[in-house]
Amino acid sequence: MTRALSRDKFMRRWNGWGDDSIDYPLPASAENYLVEKLGALSAFPDARLSAVLATVPTSRLPTHPLVQTDAETRVRHARGQSLPDWIALRSGRIDTFPDGVALPTSEDEIVEVLRYARAIGARVIPYGGGTSVVGHINPSPSAAPVLTLALTRMNRLLSLDETSRLATFEAGVAGPHLESHLDARGYTLGHFPQSFEYSTLGGWIATRSSGQQSLYYGRIEQMFAGGRLQTPQGHVEIPIFPASAAGPDVREMVLGSEGRFGVITQATVRVRPRPRAESFHGVFFPTWEQGIAAVRYIVQNNLPVSMLRLSDAQETETTLLLTGKRWIEPATRALSWIGYRAERCLLIFGVTDASPRAASAACRRFGGLVIGTLIGHTWQKNRFLSPYLRNTLWERGVAVDTLETALPWARVADAARAIPQAIVNAARAYDERVLVLVHLSHIYRDGASIYTTYLFRRTADPDALLERWRAMKTAASETIHAHGGTITHQHGIGTDHAPYLAREKGALGIAALRALCRTFDPDGMMNPDKLVRTGEE
Ligand SMILES: Cc1cc2nc3c(=O)[nH]c(=O)nc-3n(C[C@H](O)[C@H](O)[C@H](O)COP(=O)(O)OP(=O)(O)OC[C@H]3O[C@@H](n4cnc5c(N)ncnc54)[C@H](O)[C@@H]3O)c2cc1C
Incomplete structure (x- = not known):
């Protein structure tokens, strides 16, 4: 057994993504591009941590040596990383907090925390890294005290x-x-x-x-x-x-x-x-349809790839701009001269302990221009850095959200057109423009996931921003459902997707799920209202 690693006092942003010593600056060219796409941007000040700490109510939990009830620990475990979570944290309007956070270091301590919670009638929210983007770890309003059980110290x-x-x-x-x-x-x-x-x-x-x-x-x-x-x-x-x-x-x-x-x-x-060799390669396709045909061909013919990420034309253009590199402009001009114009789509494919030759040949067969490893390796280098861009965008006045689905190939192209259109239409009702970027990133023999990122202007009033988000999210979710896609390919249900779960599972499926909740947790103590509403078991 290895020693536990300590990550209790990490310098993690309390109201945004990641380590607060890391920034992802926005190149000037990208900022101009956003103004062109969305309109003039305004930055609004965020609530300060000290002001938020003053709003934390007194804990309703009796003291226990494994439970921390100080305001800062409770704020830092109150919300995840969804856009509604960010709006709450950044505006300082957080309506529910856990009453305390348990940080056990062993299985026995977890058992003890569950025993304590049961004895006092508390609700318990298991907490991993708090990176949920669909409201998984947020306390719902409750007459009973709420205890977050963080597994932070259990990492051996x-x-x-x-x-x-x-x-x-x-x-x-x-x-x-x-x-x-x-x-x-x-x-x-x-x-x-x-x-x-x-x-x-x-x-x-x-x-x-x-x-x-x-x-x-x-x-x-x-x-x-x-x-x-x-x-x-x-x-x-x-x-x-x-x-x-x-x-x-x-x-x-x-x-x-x-x-x-x-x-x-x-x-x-x-x-x-551990793999001996891994590489990531860039390919441009003249159109989205040709790109889709190529990735489908690659998976259905079992060609050796470790990842395929195909961006639509809008995401391709935005990705290139965000790199801020000087070579991008001449390179994109050169691409246009040889026929890869405004509709061009970028594919990044990876290979692990295998040659890229078979996938490259398949891409060429569908009109792909294989351009080597520069773009692929830039993606690999930045792949865990790109979430930091969300902090910068927010501070410039831009809100960002993502949503995703998966569905069979026969419906992928239609859904990938309809989802962005639904988001654009919903924003139009508020006289707002929205920049919608789409990629296929998890590719299967029978279908693919569609991952959508949308950017729109912040408003001074957090409630107005939340209302716009809700309108766009609902429009996209209804469109996903209408096209026969799952409400989530990877983010889960939490609270944000809960209204759509019954459509996928059916009444009997939901009844079976409730019966399972009842079996493991007859008093409805565990993570209330996530997946299915507590109390309806
Ligand atoms: C920038 C960003 C990028 C992301 N990219 C991806 C991605 O590429 N792929 C992807 O799948 N997701 C992605 N997500 C979503 C999120 O990271 C995943 O859902 C992740 O699996 C959540 O893990 P966590 O440890 O942070 O769990 P938390 O957010 O802490 O909890 C999520 C849910 O799991 C439960 N839970 C956590 N630990 C336990 C446990 N030990 N026992 C029982 N229940 C537990 C919680 O109660 C809660 O319901 C992304 C999120 C962000 C913010």
Whole structure:
């Protein structure tokens, strides 16, 4: 067993993304471009931490040695990373806080925290890295006290079975710690969500997360082999088998459980030897349709790629501008001369321990211009840095949100056109323009995920901003549903997607989910109102 790594006093922004010593400056050319697309921008001041601390009500929890009730710890665990969360944090209008935060260091302490919470009738929110973008970790208003149970201090590698290539970790381990434990032994998990810096193994499992190289390494569902769940009714041990036909799989029940059944305390994952070579390549296609045909061909013919990320024309243009590099202008002019004009779309593909030749040849077959590794490696270098741009944009007066779905190939092109249009139409009702960027990033033999980023101007009034966000999000979600897409490919349900869950699961499916909640948690103590509303079990 390795020593626990301390990340209690990290210099993490309390009201934005990431380490507060890291900035992602906006190149002047990109700022001009945003003004051209969205209109004149205004910056509005954010609430100060000291002012927010003064609004935190007295804790309703009796003292316990494992529970911290100071205002700053409670503020820092009050919200995740969705746009509504940012609006609440940055405006200082936070209507609910946890009454305390437990930071256990062992499984026994988790059991003790659950016992304490049950004895006093508290609600418990399991908390990994707090990177949820759909309201997973926000306390809902409650007459009972709310206790956030943060797994921050539970980040040890418990064992590594090199014969079976199985590693067991405490569930609070965050991406960089997990990979450094494995790297020291020559292995990798290969799960790289963009939130890698802060999100945790338990959070990935509880939200059915997908990493950027899922095409090679798989989604967390394929990596998660088993582990332990502590519920208010006792613990559930999920045994590790390479495969099993022993009826419905409890492991599958834990995946996506969003803290509703209990706390995942430890998890065993399937690891691989660290790759010997990895590279990322850029390709331009004259049109989006040609790009889609190429990525579909690549996956349906099993060509060796570890990732495919195909940007639409708008995202391609914006990505190039955001690099701020001087060579971009002459390079894009040269692309236009040879026929890759305004409709051009950029594909970045990765290969791991394989040659890029087969994928490159497939791209050429569909009109792709393979341009080497410069753009691909710039993407790789910045892939965990790009969330920092959200801080800069906000401070310049621009709000950013993302949403995602997945659906069969036969409907991908239509949905990828309709989702941005729905967002643009919703913004028009407020006389606002919105910049919508789309890419396909998780590609399957039978379909793809569509990932949408939209940028629009902030308003001085946080309620007005929230109203605009809600209108755009609802329009996009309804369009996703109308096209037969899932409400989420990787972000999960939380509270923001909860109204759409019944449409996907059906009445009987939801009743089964509620019955599971009741079985593990008869008093409705765990993460209230996430997935399905508490009290309706
Ligand atoms: C900038 C950014 C980029 C992102 N990129 C991606 C991406 O590429 N792919 C992707 O899949 N997601 C992405 N996300 C979403 C988010 O990072 C994932 O949902 C992630 O899996 C959440 O992990 P976490 O540890 O932060 O969990 P938290 O946000 O702390 O919690 C999420 C949910 O999981 C539950 N939970 C957490 N730990 C446990 C546990 N040990 N036991 C039981 N329940 C638990 C919580 O109760 C909650 O319901 C991104 C988010 C941001 C802000």
